[in-house]
Amino acid sequence: MGLIDSIKENARKNLKTIVLPESEDERVLKAVEQVINDKTANVILIGEEETIKNDAAKCGANIAGATIVDPKKFANIDVYVNELVELRKAKGLTQAQAQELMTSEPRFFGCMMVRLGDADGLVAGSNSATADVLKAAIQVIKTAPGIKTVSSTFVMETADGKFGDNGLILFGDCAVLPDPTSEQLADIAASTAATAKSVVGLEPRVAMLSFSTMGSASHPLVDKVKNAVQILKERNVDFAFDGEMQADAAIVEAIGKKKAPESKVAGTANVLIFPDLQSGNIGYKLVQRFAGADAHGPIVQGLAKPVNDLSRGCSVEDISNLVAITATQCK
Structure with missing residues (x-):
């Protein structure tokens, strides 16, 4: 059994919930179908539900079984905003700025889901620079206890x-x-x-x-x-x-x-x-x-909870594999 097969087998034994914030990328939508079929994780997609479903239909991706969360309609958005203000108060982040980040920046929203326990891990980067993925992770999730280095x-x-x-x-x-x-x-x-x-x-x-x-x-x-x-x-x-x-x-x-x-x-x-x-x-x-x-890889490490970064040239298989890897990092 190869490494990825072994990782997927382990992921199935203890199913975790992984956020994929880049729902505008058809590779992500196709990977969701693969993850669901492989039964390696529960999946949350972030964005407007009708748009995501229409995009999935256009590219032939069956995302039935995935949860879709729209930050602009999210019931606990105030909790997320207040948490971000508290995290970034030393940097002068205002309530209005935090509200804007939480409702318009899916990487920040997804990382807050992970921080507050509404998800176990996050995979992004197919449509984002590494710096943007890590910025959201470091600012929201922070580093693990005893570790200062990502x-x-x-x-x-x-x-x-x-x-x-x-x-x-x-x-x-x-x-x-x-x-x-x-x-x-x-x-x-x-x-x-x-x-x-x-x-x-x-x-x-x-x-x-x-x-x-x-x-x-x-x-x-x-x-x-x-x-x-x-x-x-x-x-x-x-x-x-x-x-x-x-x-x-x-x-x-x-x-x-x-x-x-x-x-x-x-x-x-x-x-x-x-x-x-x-x-x-x-x-x-x-x-x-x-x-x-x-x-x-690369497998990101040193964070309090797992976030992994994709290459922008990644394949559908790369995404589904990294979801499984991320799931095995979750405690």
Whole structure:
């Protein structure tokens, strides 16, 4: 069974409610039909009911079974508006501005549904910039307790099963933070370890990557990674981690034993934390192209409740898969 099939199977066992705010996108409407048929989540679409139903009919999408919520007719809109005013009062948001956001910006409305428990998670981005999706999520849902950093991970699935756990290995952060600090790297490690457990079902073994292995090189860039490792030690986290180490020492058992013989992670890592966005983004794309790996993601992490961002070039299948992934992130 492939990763996505396994994720969908897990999603069916504990059905969650996922908001899709971009109901104007026919790919979203077609994905709703697929999600309903797959029974991987309950779905909420945001927008004017007649328009959504007409659009679904035009593109041949059967969305029967989905819930449609129109913010302009929503009975509890005052609760949502008041909550947003409270959240953003330090920034001077007025009641009128909050009312406008809640009734005209479906990403903000959808995130408020998640915040207040009317939904479990949200998937957007097929018709929105990543910055707009994350802005709504960070301002409304906020970060998880103990985590100050929103980041992302890709689950890399290789056909030969040589590295990680049967070919599954997580790469973070490859999509959000350009130049994380040591503390942010520690947050990324903690969040990616949590994703490994909740979404992929792996017991994480986290390698903090660098161009140095256990002091083989000296440089401020190496110090950043070393400091992140120290922060994780001070936090007394509940997952295995080690570093700093080079990529081959992290994933190749013979090299790990040679370069870091005392490490419980070296040579067997299934979570790789890159020192910056350049290396992470380059790394996952090289593995995707050279090794023919499937790159599932980016999966957004570090938020108090799950929100995931789609590429604007996504397919119907990409959307339905990300809905299932988001459902497995829900507690």
